[in-house]
Amino acid sequence: MHCPFCQHEDTRVIDSRLSEDGSTVRRRRECPACGERFNTFETAEVRLPAVIKSDDRREAFDERKLRTGFERALQKRPVGPEAIDAAVRAVIHALRQGGEREVPARQVGERVMDELKKLDQVAYVRFASVYRRFEDVQAFREEIERLERDLPAIEGLQLPLLEGRAGPAPGGAGATRGGRGGRRA
Numbered sequence: 400m401h402c403p404f405c406q407h408e409d410t411r412v413i414d415s416r417l418s419e420d421g422s423t424v425r426r427r428r429e430c431p432a433c434g435e436r437f438n439t440f441e442t443a444e445v446r447l448p449a450v451i452k453s454d455d456r457r458e459a460f461d462e463r464k465l466r467t468g469f470e471r472a473l474q475k476r477p478v479g480p481e482a483i484d485a486a487v488r489a490v491i492h493a494l495r496q497g498g499e500r501e502v503p504a505r506q507v508g509e510r511v512m513d514e515l516k517k518l519d520q521v522a523y524v525r526f527a528s529v530y531r532r533f534e535d536v537q538a539f540r541e542e543i544e545r546l547e548r549d550l551p552a553i554e555g556l557q558l559p560l561l562e563g564r565a566g567p568a569p570g571g572a573g574a575t576r577g578g579r580g581g582r583r584a
């Protein structure tokens with residue numbers, strides 16, 4: 400790389416060091432023309448895409464928010480923290496693989512729903528009911544009906560979200576870690 404001091408076209412690496420956590424390589428370089436030394440840092444480019452909100456604002460991807468979304472949907476469902484971790488990783492992996500710099504929030508939500516569908520149908524319905532509430536009530540109704548047909552165990556289950564209100568507001572207080580067992584949902 401060029402020397403930042405004299406713009407000489409080539410510089411020499413005189414030392415190379417891996418950071419403690421293994422995520423960064425620091426190189427000490429020297430310019431053969433002016434003799435100045437400087438450092439460069441090399442890190443893998445695996446940043447997550449920014450999230451485009453529905454009002455068009457951009458927001459940095461927030462893994463904690465993603466986890467909270469899963470935890471809320473899975474509250475009091477028999478799904479352990481390891482399974483939630485795996486689902487969070489799966490969503491992140493999918494987003495990284497997409498290679499986009501920005502993704503619509505909606506797309507993140509769809510990924511979450513894909514994972515919830517595999518984990519727990521009730522949690523999936525909870526999430527979908529909040530997530531899709533402005534968009535297609537009809538599609539949601541159909542999904543519930545389909546679930547009731549496919550999964551008789553859901554029948555009669557009180558889905559509090561069907562009555563209305565629970566907003567998606569992620570990241571707020573009150574996210575509890577899903578306990579196991581107990582069918583008080």
Ligand SMILES: [Zn+2]
Pocket residue numbers: 402403404405406407430431432433434435
């Ligand atoms: Zn130089």
